[in-house]
Amino acid sequence: MTSNKSPYAYLGLWRNPFGELTPHERAELAVVDTARWEALLSDPRCVIQFVGDCGFGKTTTLLALQSRLAGSQRVYFPEFGPRPALPRSRPLLVDEAQRMGWLRTQRLLRGDGPLVLATHVDLASRFEAAGFRVITESVECQKSPAIVADILNRRIDASRVQGCVPSYPQPVAPLDERCAQRILDRWGHNLRHVESHLYEELQVCVREKLPWPLSN
Amino acid sequence: MAAVELSVELHDPDKVYLDGEKIRGEIVVRSEKNVTCRALMVSTAWSTHGRGNVDRSTVDETEVFSGSWQAGQQYRYPFELTTASWPPTYYGNYLNVSHVVQAQAKLAWAFDPKASVEFVSWATQIPEDGQPQRAKGPTPLVLKLIGATFGIVLLGVVGAMFLFLVPVLLIGGGIVWFFKSYLPRSRTGKVECALEPLQARPGETIRGTMRFTPQRKLTVNEVRYRIVCEEKCVSGSGSNRTTHRHEVVNEPHALVQATELLPGTMQAFEFEYRLPTNAPPSLDLSDNDINWHVEYRIDIPRWPDFSQKLPFRVGLGPHRVGGQSSDGEQSSGGPPARAPSVAESWLAQVAEQLRVSKEDPQRRAIVLEAIAEDDFQMEVLIEEEVGRPPEAADRYGGVWFTGVETESKEKLIIHFSGGISQPPVHQKWQGRVAIIGFIPNSEQLICSAFSQPPRI
Numbered sequence: 001m002t003s004n005k006s007p008y009a010y011l012g013l014w015r016n017p018f019g020e021l022t023p024h025e026r027a028e029l030a031v032v033d034t035a036r037w038e039a040l041l042s043d044p045r046c047v048i049q050f051v052g053d054c055g056f057g058k059t060t061t062l063l064a065l066q067s068r069l070a071g072s073q074r075v076y077f078p079e080f081g082p083r084p085a086l087p088r089s090r091p092l093l094v095d096e097a098q099r100m101g102w103l104r105t106q107r108l109l110r111g112d113g114p115l116v117l118a119t120h121v122d123l124a125s126r127f128e129a130a131g132f133r134v135i136t137e138s139v140e141c142q143k144s145p146a147i148v149a150d151i152l153n154r155r156i157d158a159s160r161v162q163g164c165v166p167s168y169p170q171p172v173a174p175l176d177e178r179c180a181q182r183i184l185d186r187w188g189h190n191l192r193h194v195e196s197h198l199y200e201e202l203q204v205c206v207r208e209k210l211p212w213p214l215s216n
Numbered sequence: 217m218a219a220v221e222l223s224v225e226l227h228d229p230d231k232v233y234l235d236g237e238k239i240r241g242e243i244v245v246r247s248e249k250n251v252t253c254r255a256l257m258v259s260t261a262w263s264t265h266g267r268g269n270v271d272r273s274t275v276d277e278t279e280v281f282s283g284s285w286q287a288g289q290q291y292r293y294p295f296e297l298t299t300a301s302w303p304p305t306y307y308g309n310y311l312n313v314s315h316v317v318q319a320q321a322k323l324a325w326a327f328d329p330k331a332s333v334e335f336v337s338w339a340t341q342i343p344e345d346g347q348p349q350r351a352k353g354p355t356p357l358v359l360k361l362i363g364a365t366f367g368i369v370l371l372g373v374v375g376a377m378f379l380f381l382v383p384v385l386l387i388g389g390g391i392v393w394f395f396k397s398y399l400p401r402s403r404t405g406k407v408e409c410a411l412e413p414l415q416a417r418p419g420e421t422i423r424g425t426m427r428f429t430p431q432r433k434l435t436v437n438e439v440r441y442r443i444v445c446e447e448k449c450v451s452g453s454g455s456n457r458t459t460h461r462h463e464v465v466n467e468p469h470a471l472v473q474a475t476e477l478l479p480g481t482m483q484a485f486e487f488e489y490r491l492p493t494n495a496p497p498s499l500d501l502s503d504n505d506i507n508w509h510v511e512y513r514i515d516i517p518r519w520p521d522f523s524q525k526l527p528f529r530v531g532l533g534p535h536r537v538g539g540q541s542s543d544g545e546q547s548s549g550g551p552p553a554r555a556p557s558v559a560e561s562w563l564a565q566v567a568e569q570l571r572v573s574k575e576d577p578q579r580r581a582i583v584l585e586a587i588a589e590d591d592f593q594m595e596v597l598i599e600e601e602v603g604r605p606p607e608a609a610d611r612y613g614g615v616w617f618t619g620v621e622t623e624s625k626e627k628l629i630i631h632f633s634g635g636i637s638q639p640p641v642h643q644k645w646q647g648r649v650a651i652i653g654f655i656p657n658s659e660q661l662i663c664s665a666f667s668q669p670p671r672i
Contacts, residue, residue, distance in 0.1 A: 006314065006334065007307050014334060015265040015312065020451045022270045054456055079455040096454070199267065203309055 007206050009161060012171035017159035018199040023063055029154040030064035031147055037065060040135060041091050041114040047132045049117040049124060052139035055192030058118035061139070062093045065116060090114060097123060142189050149180035151191065170211040179213060219249040220285065222319050222331035232336045236301035239335060243293045243319045247285035254322040256281040260297045261318060262337070262348070264504045267310040267460040268449025271502040273348060275300045302348045303499055304532060305336045309462045311447040311504050342531050347500065400514070400522035404428045409512045411526045418495040418533035426471070426485045426512050434477040437515040442468040443489055444511060445496055450503040464496055491530060493565050498529040563592055567626050567661060570654040580654060587651055591666070595622045595646045596630060598639045605629055607653045608662050617641070629655065630663045
């Protein structure tokens with residue numbers, strides 16, 4: 001996108017890269033080794049569960065997989081309100097699987113996969129007892145600076161204005177691993193928190209017309 | 217290398233498009249390979265970006281080409297599309313609204329290239345319902361009836377499930393009412409707050425009143441009103457739903473300071489508040505809002521305060537397009553609506569009024585007299601020491617410096633009297649100043665510093 005109107009233009013951006021994304025953008029920009037999971041999901045008795053707290057990338061991983069798995073369907077279980085029906089299509093991606101309830105869990109256990117679950121609670125024992133092969137991935141495991149730099153740089157690139165360099169006074173340079181490590185040291189590994197803090201920091205820079213990232 | 221590269225060129229990229237005007241330009245296609253294009257689509261759209269869930273809509277769309285492109289060739293396709301009449305372009309802190317022309321080529325057996333360019337959209341009128349046009353058709357009546365029936369059944373089922381919570385909710389609600397309403401009113405009596413108009417435009421004045429009659433002697437720390445403009449953006453969904461709020465304007469004003477109010481005597485307070493000329497317009501988009509309200513407060517020591525919020529809507533002011541505003545006044549071109557700081561909004565207004573009165577000394581004198589008792593908190597980048605300007609012949613002693621106000625970029629000549637430490641040149645200085653004059657030729661404000669500033 002080209003823009004001379006936006007306050008972000010002096011950075012070569014058309015928006016703050018760390019704001020909210022559409023689900024489609026989140027899937028497109030996600031750093032997920034989908035090839036690794038796709039190979040496993042050829043087995044109809046396979047269940048992959050991503051376990052962890054909010055903000056570590058469970059839903060983003062499911063969105064990325066959904067965009068790459070032909071015929072897949074994603075279902076989300078809210079905290080309150082009626083629970084949706086389970087689609088019949090496979091692979092089936094279940095977001096907030098710990099909220100499914102007994103009835104829907106039984107339906108999944110009696111049926112076939114492949115299944116991909118995003119859950120706060122480890123459901124492996126139940127699915128293994130039903131004869132599934134369960135692969136558990138903890139999303140809270142610390143992400144390497146290289147991966148974090150890749151995640152953030154994808155968001156920055158998606159927010160760049162066309163013809164960025166050399167047309168704009170202070171275009172945002174790609175973040176390197178050292179910068180990513182400083183970000184992790186400062187704000188931890190919860191990516192939602194990292195993005196929230198980076199959003200605020202960049203907004204301050206935009207108000208003051210400072211370069212970003214700051215040298216510290 | 218991509219098979220095809222697209223770009224969008226507007227005929228008038230700096231124009232501000234009003235009220236759904238047509239936008240014209242060309243899609244430029246550079247083909248690196250022989251390709252078949254099933255459709256080259258161009259559309260206008262608006263979209264929010266920032267902390268809230270993205271809200272967007274396509275406004276107009278057309279196909280400008282389908283066919284073959286040869287390697288090494290460049291093609292140009294003109295287009296003319298309608299722009300959105302609402303919402304207007306806005307750049308804030310948590311909420312931004314951008315308008316774009318976007319092009320996409322649907323290629324056979326290749327990645328579909330895209331390109332887009334941003335433009336500024338403004339409006340002179342707000343839609344009656346405050347809602348933007350959305351590209352969807354009317355919901356069939358049958359679907360509406362099904363939806364309503366389902367909603368009623370769901371409400372009954374959920375209501376039955378949560379029946380046990382009713383006493384808890386009643387008790388909780390009662391406690392809130394007791395502290396926020398009953399207790400304050402036991403001291404103040406019934407408080408009547410009013411505001412008019414409930415819909416105003418930037419630069420216009422709103423008037424508020426507060427009346428109450430205390431039933432017994434009432435000591436107050438302060439009676440005040442506060443003007444608030446807030447960006448409210450919601451991100452996520454379900455249990456991850458988070459509301460982000462940013463106050464664009466937060467101006468408290470005291471109506472009365474600490475005092476004792478006699479029982480049985482009606483207390484009446486009135487105020488007038490002039491909205492900044494670049495006040496953000498009220499916006500009601502999906503998960504992205506800009507809301508204005510006045511909050512009245514009676515600050516009672518060692519007792520719950522009385523407070524009441526009255527919302528009001530702010531429309532759009534005349535937009536300055538190429539020297540001519542949409543209401544006929546001559547003025548310079550202006551940027552899209554963006555969140556102003558308090559100091560910037562007032563200073564910008566004053567500076568603009570002085571520039572407009574460049575050729576009219578009488579009008580200039582009226583403006584200066586109107587602000588004679590006002591002062592502004594400023595941060596100024598001090599440039600160099602200069603002599604006393606002729607327009608300030610009545611000011612003796614002290615030193616004069618040229619400078620630039622860092623936020624608004626207004627050019628200044630600023631006077632520091634003998635009692636104030638001289639600022640070092642080429643550094644920033646912060647403090648309070650009064651505007652005492654204006655130099656028409658150089659469009660410089662003449663200011664006088666009158667507080668001991670902290671150095672930055």
